[in-house]
Amino acid sequence: MTATKARIAAAVRGVRISHAIVRRGLLAGLIEAEECYGRTSSELLSFSLFGRSAYLALDPRDIGLVLHDTVSFQRDELFLKAFRDLLGFNAVSVGSEEWQVVRQRTLRFLTGKNLDGYSRIMTGVLEQRMIPEWRRKSRDGQPVDVFHDLLEYSSRVVFAAFLNVPPEDVPPHLHGMLNEMFDHVRRRVFSFVNLPIWIPTAQNRRFRELRTAVYEFIESRIAHSRGTGSMLETLVDVHSTGGRVDRQRLLEEMLGNLIGGSETTIILMLWTLYYLAAAPELQDRLYAEIAAGGPEPARNPRSLLYRCIIEALRVRSPSYVAVREAVRPVQVRGVKIIAGSHVFASQFITHNDVRVWSDPQRFDPDRFLRRLPRTASDYTDFFPFGAGRNICTGQAYAFQEAVTAVSTLIRRFRFAPAAAFDPAVRAELTLRPARQVVMRIEERPASDTARLGPAMEVPPPVAVRR
Template sequence: MTVAAGRVPGLGHALALARGPMRFIQGLRAQGDVVTFYLGTTPIHQINSPELIRRVLVTDAHRFGRGQIFAKARQLFGDGLATADEPAHMRQRRIMQPAFHRDRMAAYVDIMRSEMREFVDSWRPGHVVRLDREISQLTLAVTAKALFRADLGTAAVSEVCRSLGPILNGVTKRAMVPDVYERIPTPGNRRFDAGLRRLTTIVDEVIKAYRESGTDHGDLLSMLVASEMTDTEVRTQVMNILMAGTDTTAITLSWAFHELAADPAVRHKVFEEVDTVLGGRPVTAADIPRLLYVERVVAETVRMHTPVWLLMRKAISPVTLGDVTLAPGAQVMISMPALHRDPALFTDPLRFDPDRWLDPRASEWPKAGVLVPFGAGRHRCIGEAFALAEMITALVTVCQNWELLPVPGHRVREVARAFLRPNALLMTVQRR
């Protein structure tokens, strides 16, 4: 078994991880297919080989349950689609799957486009916007209106935006420290607890309104309310969707606009394709398969800036991975960004290159375990197609009329919180 260097008695590798999470994790890739590091006295086995990653997520998935972060999220949000183990996960997935069917995508894209037009119409040429924050509010509004069509109201959406960030950051932090930490009244813990109370209250009020109206809005929440689930179970699913889908899409979109701003050649290729395919009219779901270069821009952003920086699993039966035999209860970790930035797998991986997706091997990367931004196997993200359509629709809607340029002197850094996100994305907006 290969153990990472720099272990400190009692603390393990916690200090190195805290100082630079991605630097530490990326450094483990060169040390072997399976490398063990310690959080305190708890061993975590990082899986680096694409073949072994595929075994964990797909072929031997029955040997693994959700890992430590999911267990912590389950304590807080309940046993929902994003946190549940089998067989509950598959039962819930079957209930929700119709809401994500491709037949519904046309209606979703119409909602996405409408929200995004309202979003960009508030801009003024020459103004500087904090794009990452604005996009976060936008994606939350899109999720609320596309999947929960009864209007949540401006105040409710704003409250969810305010509450969700501290909650998501708190889940990751609490998974990495002993349980006793949660009972210490630190400012972060107080923000977390207050945010969770507010978010739970908001979701309960929306569910109550759906029950009392008796109206089928043709959305996921109507489907859940009409099922045999209790209000508590419905709330769990809503919280899981808000937790799993909203911030990841917003972060990826933020990075996409950052990359377009940094590379005029890529930006103007996007402009050219948007103008050619749409001719000035609004984008529809039928246009998305024709926007091939925009699709590659999104794919490259998802690869290079995968927001989910760690995925954890727990062995539920003895299993051997490489030269390590895991006992039941062993914690396994996969870092998608570290995988996707490995120079042994991708040529010049830190260069943003949408045309790398013209490589004939690209279609095989997910099957080979080389590219897994949405997970793989039975727990692959149910909202993948929804998220991709949302990102393409957002890029097209903005690029039809606006050019976003970096603010001189402002440095954008990657920070590891609940997700890998830009520290602050300041952009100057100009009419094309």
């Protein structure tokens, strides 16, 4: 092919990919690009997005180089703007000059001793609220709306943990408000046509009403935060100067943390239970491990619980795309990228790529016993929370909440689909299920531990549709 024909072919491809993204949404457009053009080459797949050069990284080596190179690449402002317009100042949308400070402040409350304290809150909310209700439904033969119940659970935990509120004092309507607000955010961030939030459309007015209500609850807790060592107390101190509190910045950062601390964990817990419900033998193996006790699974990568959660992160990572912007001309394995270019890496595409993973369409936690170690800086085939310096600050919190919830619920209940399962996704800012997830639950009798005995043999993996 001559150089001219190659340029024409690249231009046509760029137009088609851009049109697919605008017409079908970001993830669907990237999948279409990979299926049409990426199966025959491992190089960066080039296209144009709103007149700017863009690339889709498919090879894990390219993904590693881009996500770990913080000199040549930075977070892409194209998608941060919508987040900033809606939620203001927070750990996600903060400018580059303050980003590291805010990140470290947030990280302090999502790791270490604080995380241990949150685990007790998580267990308490499960034992006092969710499990009694599920026991009643199990005895009455009622199915459960798993997403709805996990949403209430996770939201109650995050309000209690970050604001230092007794869980029973968190108003029951707040979790619905937080979810409705984030629905608005999710729809807008990867949308390319948005009306400014100040325009009084019905949706914009509703968003502002919800934001005001959550702000009022946060403000009502400020006086109670003194001496607690909570995230709220720290943010009050950080945003105070000369005895005066910058309430707007305080409220914006606190709201961003509340949303960030609930959305990812809900999705991770949901998909883990979703695939376990489709695999009764795997559930029994997991129950036997949990009932037998042993090392803390969050710190034991060889435990089955750890591997089930990791495998759920592979097949249905809550985040489905990482985007970087080139801040200077750079070469990635011989491909010249000009400054200002967008580079996309999709967890959903890479984690389900047959060239990267063996039989990726199967839910198989035992693949992580067979997987060879990787050097993350030059080979990134698994990046559910991103990678490099921009990796999600909430990954330890999300994993701990998933470990706590899944182990507690599997110990108490068996799960089964209430209807035919459909793992279709709704790809907006995060990867929620496209439809309601309803399951039948059966309370486990106390005799189960003795009956199960040692862990069972590895069952066939569960089929997953992309």
